[in-house]
Amino acid sequence: MSFPTWSTRLWQQIRGVNPFDGDCLPTRVSLFGFGRPTLPFPHLWNYKTPIKIFETFYWDAEKETGFGKHNRYLYVAGLPPVLLTRDPGIIKAVLGATGDKPGQFDRDTAPTAGIARATGEDSLLYSNGCTWRRQKRMSAEPFSRSNLFQPEKFHGFEQTFRKTVTERLEALRVRQQATGAKTIRIELESEVKIVMLEMLVNNFFGGRVSYEELRDRFVPALVLLIDHMVTDTVSPIIQAHYRILTGRNAILKQKKADFEALTDIALSGRAEGRGLWNQFQSDVTDDALRANIRVFLAGAMEATTSFASWALSHLSHRPDIQDQIYDEVKGMNTYDPDNLAQAVTLNRVLEETLRLTPALYFLPRRATVDTWIETSDHRKMFMPKGTHLRLDVWHANRCEEFWGKAVTGYPAETFAPERWEALAAKGITPKDMLHFGFGHGPRFCPGRFLGLLEVGLVVGAVVKIFKFKAAGERTEAKAGVSTKPADGVLVDLELRT
Numbered sequence: 146m147s148f149p150t151w152s153t154r155l156w157q158q159i160r161g162v163n164p165f166d167g168d169c170l171p172t173r174v175s176l177f178g179f180g181r182p183t184l185p186f187p188h189l190w191n192y193k194t195p196i197k198i199f200e201t202f203y204w205d206a207e208k209e210t211g212f213g214k215h216n217r218y219l220y221v222a223g224l225p226p227v228l229l230t231r232d233p234g235i236i237k238a239v240l241g242a243t244g245d246k247p248g249q250f251d252r253d254t255a256p257t258a259g260i261a262r263a264t265g266e267d268s269l270l271y272s273n274g275c276t277w278r279r280q281k282r283m284s285a286e287p288f289s290r291s292n293l294f295q296p297e298k299f300h301g302f303e304q305t306f307r308k309t310v311t312e313r314l315e316a317l318r319v320r321q322q323a324t325g326a327k328t329i330r331i332e333l334e335s336e337v338k339i340v341m342l343e344m345l346v347n348n349f350f351g352g353r354v355s356y357e358e359l360r361d362r363f364v365p366a367l368v369l370l371i372d373h374m375v376t377d378t379v380s381p382i383i384q385a386h387y388r389i390l391t392g393r394n395a396i397l398k399q400k401k402a403d404f405e406a407l408t409d410i411a412l413s414g415r416a417e418g419r420g421l422w423n424q425f426q427s428d429v430t431d432d433a434l435r436a437n438i439r440v441f442l443a444g445a446m447e448a449t450t451s452f453a454s455w456a457l458s459h460l461s462h463r464p465d466i467q468d469q470i471y472d473e474v475k476g477m478n479t480y481d482p483d484n485l486a487q488a489v490t491l492n493r494v495l496e497e498t499l500r501l502t503p504a505l506y507f508l509p510r511r512a513t514v515d516t517w518i519e520t521s522d523h524r525k526m527f528m529p530k531g532t533h534l535r536l537d538v539w540h541a542n543r544c545e546e547f548w549g550k551a552v553t554g555y556p557a558e559t560f561a562p563e564r565w566e567a568l569a570a571k572g573i574t575p576k577d578m579l580h581f582g583f584g585h586g587p588r589f590c591p592g593r594f595l596g597l598l599e600v601g602l603v604v605g606a607v608v609k610i611f612k613f614k615a616a617g618e619r620t621e622a623k624a625g626v627s628t629k630p631a632d633g634v635l636v637d638l639e640l641r642t
């Protein structure tokens with residue numbers, strides 16, 4: 146198969162030729178159309194609502210009879226096609242075939258260009274091919290299950306984590322008591338964010354930053370920079386001019402300097418083997434590690450905050466499940482892997498949170514050559530070289546056909562940790578029902594065990610001390626680098642007696 150040039154692609158587009166092949170053919174989305182949520186690509190006016198952009202791809206897709214209902218493509222202006230899929234079989238096949246072997250998919254760097262400009266390109270997240278493999282060998286080890294969960298190491302680690310969480314919640318408890326009121330209304334997300342960064346900087350990297358400095362200097366710097374990464378991806382030139390006109394360059398410069406200072410702090414423990422640095426066996430220089438440390442700081446804070454915020458948000462609508470978790474954790478003084486495994490409801494809440502509201506709502510890939518993939522139920526799809534894939538985990542996990550009542554016992558769009566119990570009764574485990582909350586295949590999240598530990602600790606500890614009720618009837622989602630509850634987890638917080 147020869148690779149299409151710009152002009153052959155344009156000719157195909159004009160004639161309406163489908164560049165894909167196989168027995169689960171995607172169907173084409175037109176650039177313009179009436180009644181749709183927005184245009185099917187990000188631009189200055191819609192980039193803050195990316196989930197709507199994806200919805201536009203599926204507009205009227207219900208009329209399709211075949212697999213085109215879940216696999217849709219945009220093909221315009223002589224550019225390579227963009228394939229959006231909410232088909233779990235295709236998502237799994239593509240993720241499994243992503244890596245450094247010839248002909249495998251790359252992670253598409255286009256949607257993370259702004260992140261790379263802020264963190265540096267030489268990182269595990271951004272690189273592809275042999276650079277990625279080298280990065281992975283070098284930096285994934287400290288996060289591995291065998292490292293994090295060795296009993297004696299885990300114990301010390303868990304204790305410092307728990308101390309951090311307990312101190313922060315104690316401060317919140319004192320604040321609540323001082324008001325004299327039965328409840329206080331509070332946005333939990335901002336509290337969670339500081340705790341997550343504190344655990345990462347001080348407990349994981351062995352830094353020594355005060356809570357106040359994290360709250361007043363480093364968290365605001367990271368929040369602004371993460372926001373900047375999104376706008377800088379969509380419209381770098383317009384945004385640069387806008388910053389000059391509004392005098393915002395000075396603020397950005399200051400926040401970047403704060404980020405560098407935080408990266409220095411995270412690296413400073415290396416020489417003395419503080420935190421988990423003693424697990425890190427490599428003779429690469431600190432400079433060679435900087436981009437990865439920046440990714441870990443900003444990415445891990447963002448992802449763990451998203452995950453914990455969503456879990457708390459869902460629970461704020463379900464006081465009955467809070468009580469069940471309370472019963473599991475009230476006597477638990479150590480969060481070791483065995484104890485955590487016994488907290489069945491807490492684990493189901495975490496699983497269901499990642500399914501319904503994954504932190505990373507899509508996973509970007511790019512076909513490096515003309516590629517055939519095969520799903521585990523033996524469907525085949527051909528994708529031409531250069532295809533940009535958007536693996537739409539958000540909509541796959543909300544699709545009634547894959548996760549609805551008939552399959553799991555509960556509607557797909559409902560937060561129902563009970564579905565995992567219903568599935569378990571049928572002998573189906575989370576491994577059989579992939580929701581891709583931590584990805585899948587070779588580029589699976591290396592921070593999974595650390596993230597689960599942090600989020601489990603925070604959610605368990607909040608439930609142990611407080612009851613909390615959502616301020617609104619429904620919580621909408623917002624999405625940037627990750628998804629978050631749009632209300633910042635606004636709850637009425639009450640002390641458990």
Ligand code: HEM
Binds near residue numbers: 583587588593596597
């Ligand atoms: C607990 C919340 C977290 C969630 C939900 C999460 C989710 C994910 C997902 C879905 C991927 C796969 C992306 C893809 O396939 O394109 C990923 C990759 C990654 N995650 Fe996480 N993550 C979390 C925590 C962390 C933490 C704590 C760290 C590090 C400290 C981390 C570091 C990374 C890195 C470096 C990658 C890229 C791996 C590669 O490309 O080989 N994550 N994460």
